[in-house]
Amino acid sequence: GQQLNQSPQSMFIQEGEDVSMNCTSSSIFNTWLWYKQEPGEGPVLLIALYKAGELTSNGRLTAQFGITRKDSFLNISASIPSDVGIYFCAGQLRYGQNFVFGPGTRLSVLP
Amino acid sequence: ETGVTQSPTHLIKTRGQQVTLRCSSQSGHNTVSWYQQALGQGPQFIFQYYREEENGRGNFPPRFSGLQFPNYSSELNVNALELDDSALYLCASSLGQGRGEQFFGPGTRLTVL
Numbered sequence: 001g002q003q004l005n006q007s008p009q010s011m012f013i014q015e016g017e018d019v020s021m022n023c024t025s026s027s028i029f030n031t032w033l034w035y036k037q038e039p040g041e042g043p044v045l046l047i048a049l050y051k052a053g054e055l056t057s058n059g060r061l062t063a064q065f066g067i068t069r070k071d072s073f074l075n076i077s078a079s080i081p082s083d084v085g086i087y088f089c090a091g092q093l094r095y096g097q098n099f100v101f102g103p104g105t106r107l108s109v110l111p
Numbered sequence: 112e113t114g115v116t117q118s119p120t121h122l123i124k125t126r127g128q129q130v131t132l133r134c135s136s137q138s139g140h141n142t143v144s145w146y147q148q149a150l151g152q153g154p155q156f157i158f159q160y161y162r163e164e165e166n167g168r169g170n171f172p173p174r175f176s177g178l179q180f181p182n183y184s185s186e187l188n189v190n191a192l193e194l195d196d197s198a199l200y201l202c203a204s205s206l207g208q209g210r211g212e213q214f215f216g217p218g219t220r221l222t223v224l
Binding site: 004031033035040041042043044045048088090096097098099100101102103104 | 159
């Protein structure tokens with residue numbers, strides 16, 4: 001089946017630093033979603049992207065739909081301790097099909 | 112607006128038993144998708160229900176089955192439980208048939224002994 005790759009797998013950063021992570025695939029997707037999951041909870045939707053090249057922000061978070069439609073990027077500016085969690089990307093090949101999830105990027109923020 | 116809810120929160124079963132998990136979709140949403148999330152992995156798609164009909168299925172055996180009711184709530188049933196079925200089961204609701212944002216519930220943690 002379709003697979004998404006996320007990098008880095010995990011990262012440790014200092015509070016206040018900016019964070020960048022990405023999601024890549026060998027297939028072309030028409031929708032990208034970014035989620036954050038904390039221990040014992042379900043994923044929370046952060047940003048949805050529907051168009052190649054689209055850049056969308058949600059507070060300190062910014063995500064981009066890659067021009068090739070095979071990748072997406074998430075940036076977090078001025079990280080804070082509550083940014084800790086696992087960030088998942090999810091892609092949809094075609095409308096009406098299910099979403100495929102990446103393995104996640106685990107973010108740790110050091111005070 | 113009520114979010115996605117799931118019950119029970121936790122469940123312990125033994126191998127060979129059957130289990131039913133429940134999900135209430137976010138108000139106004141008519142599509143429910145079920146995912147299995149093993150420890151340390153991303154969610155894996157099980158199936159989706161749209162207007163009470165199964166609308167897509169992932170690579171899961173037939174002992175994983177589901178239902179959607181007229182109020183768009185849904186059940187996931189798993190028969191003949193195996194140890195590898197231990198996971199967090201997530202339900203996500205959306206408006207429309209697989210288009211747009213999916214919103215997740217808190218999940219049901221299933222442990223099979």
